[in-house]
Amino acid sequence: MDNKSVFQSKPFAWAVGGIGLLIVLLVVFRAGMYVGLRQAAFSYRGGGDFSRMSDRPPRMFFRDFVGQDFVASHGIMGMVTKIENTSITIKGPGDAEKTLTVDDQTTIRRGMETLQIADLKLNDRIVVIGSPNNDGTIQAKLIRVIDPSEEPRMPFPGDGPPDLPRFF
Secondary structure: OOOHHHHHHHHHHHHEEEEHHHHHHHHHHHHHHHHHHHHHHHHHHHOOOOHHHHHOOOOOOOHHOOOOOOOOOEOOOOOOOOEEEOOOEOOOHHHOOEEEEOOOOOEEEEEEEEHHHOOOOOOOEEEEEEEEEEOEEEEEEEEOOOOOOOOOOOOOOOOOOOOOOOOO
16 A cells, blocks of 8 residues: 555545544634633723723712612512511512611612601512621612502512413
8 A cells, every 4th residue: 555545545535624624623612712701801801990981980880870879789579578677578589588677778769759668568569779788688778669550571479470472
């Protein structure tokens, strides 16, 4: 068997084609990694420079909303199941119960109306922005009561499946 017949054989052509394909795949994979790392670096830097890029003072993204700083906040939504002095228990997604702590700094609103904790009722649907405490409760900064006449965009616990249009 001479060299010319080896280079012209089908197994050799398949081997060279397979190696070429492997090299192309590795180059494409490496290019994808490069692009992904560049996007992550841009995203990371862009998030830190948000206040500079948007002409807003640092850490005051939601300040115009109700005059409070909500940048490092956590949120939850659900139905009120229990109200005691300065705490509210709500049933959130997946029937998980969370306890909220309310103080003088907490803003409670329904539409444009400012409420007190005594104005809340059982089964009210609420959206909460706050901070987690060490004891597992959430220190509420803002509580928005959803008006029952408005259709919620996201389902609340106990709502059941949404009505979907039927095409058949």
